[in-house]
Amino acid sequence: MDSKRREAFPYRYELHCHTNWCSRCAHNSPQELAQAYWEKGYAGMVITDHFLLGSTAVDPNLSWEEKARRYNAPQEAVNRWAQEHGYDFQAFFGLEHQYGGGKEVLTYGIDLEFLLAHPDLHLLPLPAYAAAVHQGGGWIAMAHPFREEPYIDPTIQPQPACLDGAEAFNYGNRTDRENQRAVAFIRQHHIVPTSGGDVHSIADPGLGQAGIALRQRARSSQDLVQALREGNYCLLIRGEWVLPDEVLAGTPKLWADHR
Secondary structure (H helix, E strand, O other): OHHHHHHHOOEEEEEEEOOOOOEOOOOOOHHHHHHHHHHOOOOEEEEOOEOOOOOEOOOOOOOHHHHHHHHHHHHHHHHHHHHHHOOOOEEEEOEEEEEEOOEEEEEEOOOHHHHHOOOOHHHOOHHHHHHHHHHOOOEEEEOOOOOOOOOOOOOOOOOHHHOOEEEEEEOOOOOHHHHHHHHHHHHHHOOEEEEEOOEOOOOOOOOOOEEEEEOOOOOOHHHHHHHHHHOOOEEEEOOEEEOHHHHHOOOHHHOOOOO
C-alpha cells in the first residue's frame, strides 16, 4: 500500500522549517537546509521562520520594508541556489507567528508583497492577523497545538475560528499525547490536518520525516494551499505516506513515541 501511495504522491514538501537567517534558534543557512532536503528526495519546502514576536533573528530596529525583505531573502536564496545547481527544487515563503504565551501559527500562501502592504502585521491580535492573511489568499495552520514546555502559557488556547488547519503531527520533540490531542482538536473543529518536521538544523532527526506529499509538483505556495484545501495530499509521518482520513481516525501505528 505504501509503495502505491509513494507512486501516486511522489512530490514531498516540508511545511515547517527554520533557517538561521531569520530564526535565532536555527543553525543552518537556507542553502544548507535546502541541500539536506534535496538529498532526502524532497521537491521543496516552506520556510517558516519565526516572525517578529517569536525567536526572530531579524533586527527589530530595521524599517518595515527591510524586515519584510529579510524574511523573503531565504526563499529567494534557495531558489537561486536550485537554479544554479540545476535542481528541480523550490522554496516557498511562510511564517511562524507567535500570538501570545508561546502559541504559534504557521502562515502559508502569502508573499513579500503581502508583507509590504501590511506594516506591523505581527502586532495584530490573532483574529485580525488571520483576517488579513485570509483576505490576501493565505492559509493558517496551528503549529504544535498542545506543545508542553515551561515557557508555554497553557491558559492561551488555540483559536479554531482563526484556523484552516493544524499540525496533527509535529516531529519537533512532541510526544504522542501532544499529537493525539492535536488530532482530537482537528477532528472536533473540522479543520485540515498537516504535518511538519519543525526542523532547525540539518542534523535534526525530523528532517525527511514529515511534511506532505502531492500528486504534482507545486510551482507556487498557492498550489500547496489548494492541495490542502482539497484534501488532495498525503501526510508524511515518520517517513510514511498517510491519508488525511487515516490521521483523523487515529491509526494506532502512527503514535509510536519518539521522544
